[in-house]
Amino acid sequence: MIPDPDLDALTRTWRTPMPDTLEFAPPKLSHVARWEARVGYATALFLGTFALGAGGDALRRGDLPQGALAVFAAVLAVATGRAVARLRARAAEADALLTGTPLQLLEGRRRHLQTRLCSIRGRTAWAFTLVPVGLWGALAAAGAVPLPLAAVSAVGYAAWLAGLHLRTAPRLAAELRRVEAWIGELGGA
Amino acid sequence: MTDWNEVRALHGAALARVVASYAPPGPDREELAQEVAIALVRALERFRGEASVKTFVLRVAHNVGLRHALRRRQLPEPSDGEVADAAPGVLAHLVAHADRERLHAAVRALPLAQRQVLTLALEELDHPTIAEVLGISENAVATRLFRAKARLAALLEHP
Incomplete structure (x- = not known):
């Protein structure tokens, strides 16, 4: 072959060692779920504390219906906390399954994994939207939250949530698509 | 039978460079x-030793890279047309002042046809093997490689 100094120089730079990008690393769902879990915890803590305080006040005044609604809202807040904890745990579990699963076993676990991923998706939607909205609605209906505060906080929460969703939701969706592609490819679908 | 771990140990670096020629650093490259x-895990099950392992894995990697590039392409592909020839040694000089x-990035800016030939040449495949991997004639390999070097020099000089 005719010596080519240009190609030789190119080859030297081209072959500079680079990080190994071919590590057979499965997607990290737990990493994506971390932010969602934090938001869920913060929302649950804030609303739960508020609801308990309002419920306590109402009960001291002898307003049983309002007190009961506020306590119910506090229970919902605890449920939110529990839901996001499970969301994160399930994401971590899915990661562990993907990481430790030999290729030949993936087919057998495919349905199991897909169920888990659907569950993660469902819980994310639930924790992010239904519960906070339900809580706030219950508190406002009970009169435990002054209307201006309810309006301002609802708008603020919605804006915050929208910002966070814009940041994390596409990533979560992309990761889920990647996991599904993995399952499809490796499971021989 | 050749398995993935063996391929990764022997050709992982070359595969990573092929990947880098199709995708910028970040999630796109990881994906x-x-x-x-x-693709390689699946393709290796069908490998019967018709070509060398290196040729086989580079062919698979380039096919996947090509599909990826075509799927992701948002800008029109640069034309495969003429670029002023660079004098011998000019490219070597430019490369000496460029980091990896x-x-x-400059390689990724090349038209796909030139990029594939150049990256395979940079993996020290000879012209007949490159022609076999890409399913083109040896003359086409020489032409594309020549054009790729000229365009690369232009890209490195005026990024």
Whole structure:
């Protein structure tokens, strides 16, 4: 072959060692779920504390219906906390399954994994939207939250949530698509 | 039978460079690397030794990279047309002043046909093997390689 100094120089730079990008690393769902879990915890803590305080006040005044609604809202807040904890745990579990699963076993676990991923998706939607909205609605209906505060906080929460969703939701969706592609490819679908 | 771990140990670096020629650093590159890995795990089951392992894995990687590039392409592909020839040694001089990522970026800016030939040449495949991997004639390999070097020099000189 005719010596080519240009190609030789190119080859030297081209072959500079680079990080190994071919590590057979499965997607990290737990990493994506971390932010969602934090938001869920913060929302649950804030609303739960508020609801308990309002419920306590109402009960001291002898307003049983309002007190009961506020306590119910506090229970919902605890449920939110529990839901996001499970969301994160399930994401971590899915990661562990993907990481430790030999290729030949993936087919057998495919349905199991897909169920888990659907569950993660469902819980994310639930924790992010239904519960906070339900809580706030219950508190406002009970009169435990002054209307201006309810309006301002609802708008603020919605804006915050929208910002966070814009940041994390596409990533979560992309990761889920990647996991599904993995399952499809490796499971021989 | 050749398995993935063996391929990765022997050709992992070359595969990573192929991936870098199709995707910029970040999630896009990671995703393509995963796609290449998955394609190879599956393709190696069918490998019967018709070509060398290196030729086989580079062919698979380039096919996956090409699909990825075509799927992701948002800008029109640069034309495969003429670029002023660079005098011998000019490219070597430019490359000496470019780091690896800049070189990768310049390679990614090449038209796909030139990029594939150049990256295979950089993996020290000879012209007949490159022609076999890409399913083109040796003359086409020589022409594309010549054009790729000229365009690369232009890209490195005026990024």
